[in-house]
Amino acid sequence: MRSLFKLVVLATCLFGSLPSEAIPSKDCAYRVKERISPPRGWVKHGDAPADRKISLKFALPQSKFGELEKHLYEVSDPDHERYGQHLSKEEVEELVAPHPESLDTVNDWLASLGFTEEDIVRSSAQDWITIKIPISMAEQILHAKYHVWKHVESGDYIVRTTSYSLPETLHEHIELVQPTTMFGRFKPEKSNIFKATPLPDFPAASKSEGVISAASGVTVDASCNQIITITCLQQLYNAVGFTPSAKGNSVGITGYLEQFANMQDLQSFFADQRPDALNSSFEVVSVAGGLNNQSLAEAGDEANLDVQFAFGISHPISPTFFTTAGRPPFIPDLDEPADDDENEPYTTWLDFMLSHPNPPLAISTSYGDDEQTVPFSFAQRACAGFAQLGARGVSLMFSSGDGGVGDGDPDPATQTCITNDGRNLTKFIPGFPASCPFVTSVGGTSHIPEVAVSTFFSGGGFSNFFPRPSYQDKDVKAYLAKLPKGLYAGLFNPNGRAIPDVSAQSDLFKVFIGGRAFLIGGTSASSPSFTGFVALLNDVRLKAGKSPLGFLNPFLYSKGFAGLNDITSGNNAGCGTPGFNASKGWDPGNASFSAVTGLGTPNFGILKKLVLDSH
CATH class of the missing domain: 3.40.50.200 (Peptidase S8/S53 domain)
Structure with missing residues (x-):
């Protein structure tokens, strides 16, 4: 019942409002998750093509990362009795797996948007969730506006936004979303x-x-x-x-x-x-x-x-x-496939x-x-x-x-x-x-x-x-x-x-x-x-x-x-x-x-x- 109520709340935040006595207003509030200034050297070229697809990645909090870091330093310290006793893949994944509440909350939100399990790609530890969607949909669910940006010196173009938001109820359950504000240029030069x-x-x-x-x-x-x-x-x-x-x-x-x-x-x-x-x-x-x-x-x-x-x-x-x-x-400026x-x-x-x-x-x-x-x-x-x-x-x-x-x-x-x-x-x-x-x-x-x-x-x-x-x-x-x-x-x-x-x-x-x-x-x-x-x-x-x-x-x-x-x-x-x-x-x-x-x-x-x- 709690999960169903949460799904209704999230769906309402996106597509309309229910009577105020049924849902507290804070549950429907979108709040900015990240905002940056336009980076030096980049200028806005125009609107992003609405039908172009991006792989939107959501990072869920890694519930026991502090414990993982403690393990890392112990097995890497030559003076520690555990030196060299490295963890297995499964042990690491258990430590970085998101809390079940975070997983449930984000899953419910995605379900409210119409995504099925077949639409979602999950990392081995379940701490990353990826959906491939048109930019127009990304703009809707992130309350963001994507643009084509040009790097003046190199002439490169990328599609990014300088701000995105999430329902307030999701802020503690999603650490970041990308590609959004990442303007790095990992070019050969x-x-x-x-x-x-x-x-x-x-x-x-x-x-x-x-x-x-x-x-x-x-x-x-x-x-x-x-x-x-x-x-x-x-x-x-x-x-x-x-x-x-x-x-x-x-x-x-x-x-x-x-x-x-x-x-x-x-x-x-x-x-x-x-x-x-x-x-x-x-x-x-x-x-x-x-x-x-x-x-x-x-x-x-x-x-x-x-x-x-x-x-x-x-x-x-x-x-x-x-x-x-x-x-x-x-x-x-090319009529590229929406890939x-x-x-x-x-x-x-x-x-x-x-x-x-x-x-x-x-x-x-x-x-x-x-x-x-x-x-x-x-x-x-x-x-x-x-x-x-x-x-x-x-x-x-x-x-x-x-x-x-x-x-x-x-x-x-x-x-x-x-x-x-x-x-x-x-x-x-x-x-x-x-x-x-x-x-x-x-x-x-x-x-x-x-x-x-x-x-x-x-x-x-x-x-x-x-x-x-x-x-x-x-x-x-x-x-x-x-x-x-x-x-x-x-x-x-x-x-x-x-x-x-x-x-x-x-x-x-x-x-x-x-x-x-x-x-x-x-x-x-x-x-x-x-x-x-x-x-x-x-x-x-x-x-x-x-x-x-x-x-x-x-x-x-x-x-x-x-x-x-x-x-x-x-x-x-x-x-x-x-x-x-x-x-x-x-x-x-x-x-x-x-x-x-x-x-x-x-x-x-x-x-x-x-x-x-x-x-």
Whole structure:
């Protein structure tokens, strides 16, 4: 009876009113759930096509997320008795499942709108509900007005609203609805990558004697200051001669926006840098209809860079490339079919991975955007998804971004540092998802000896969304204490989650694209490279009968720092400032951290001993 009454109430809120004595007025009131100012750089182009369909996603509150977070930190803390005792998929889903009242309330509302169970797609944990509907219906049920918006600089178009509402009775049962206020641009040029340059345009590598890396003390061939290969990284990070052999290990790369990893190019790369891997390949997994175009003309620079170095370093660990159907640019002036193409593909991949029974144990993602282009509610919910994977034993690496402390534009002449909230304040611009505290953010270095990569390159700084996690307290507080008093006051959030956590080489990588060799760079090179070494560390643990590393950061900041090379020079300039400087460790007994390179670059020879010393 209660459920039937609730259904009548919700239906009345949408389509008419019953006598006031039958239903209290508050039950029928719509209230704004989220409202944003039109983001800087976007202008209204016109009304959204009414018959165009979107996949509207409703996030229900995850009733026991606090308990999940507690589990995550316990199983990720090398000093805790539960270290490495990761949760199963089913255990995680039980913790994030919505409260039955929330599920009933939202189900009743959808039923009042005429939706049947066949019309609804539910996540494995029941915490996301998706319906595919015309924009006209979305406008009706959300009391919203969708428009076509144009990004002035790029010319891209998307369909979004700047405000939506829900019946007041639903506010506590729905955390957010998307696509609505999400204006992020996960475009190839925003995937934290510098342009690819044909190799013949560069001078031939030097044949001089080896040089010594001051950070780790290992000998590295001098040619690595001109061209980075797998051999260079093995030398620099002290992994020469190590061959993984444990069963059950795996490594993954994410691909978006029709960036295809070409298998013929991979063979050229293996022939050049990893001949023992010739004729091996990787599994391609399509997410939501993602394509796998193997034409050399369609080979993606980002995708090829990622798979060639991550899989080349970790060979023969089982590799997977995820090709996720993207959000092709909306073209408002064409008579396109009324199909769905307006969702953010990143959460499509995340939903898929959370439902996957056996995700790869180490995954790298080289895509990101300015944190401020992502609604806080969306960022929180995506970050909670990363926590779920971490609790299951998955290590997630993300590029920290390019462009220093600015907006990702590597050109200082066009870089901006203006807030996107309508106030137009000058601020450093952190990146997302790198700012999520449940992932490992990877910054960039260059040259040998290593320095923080060149000006306007490696992203870093402090989140405006997420507070500093406890595992960073000691090190980041000490770093901030060494900054000149008042430096950049008001330009960054000193209490925010600091990024990056670690770094790796990120420039002059030799990659094969479309049958030709290129040199390429960006923190999208450092993330897959670091991930390759994480996969090797997982091999060490699995071979010893131990669990995979999972969420890395508590280990890195407590014990793992001893296996990281301290980077003491360089900076990440931007916003008309020198940005943050790399700095020498302030206490030999503690980790050193900088808002440019994090804790430093990997020394695999030491790390493989440290990961065995943990439970």
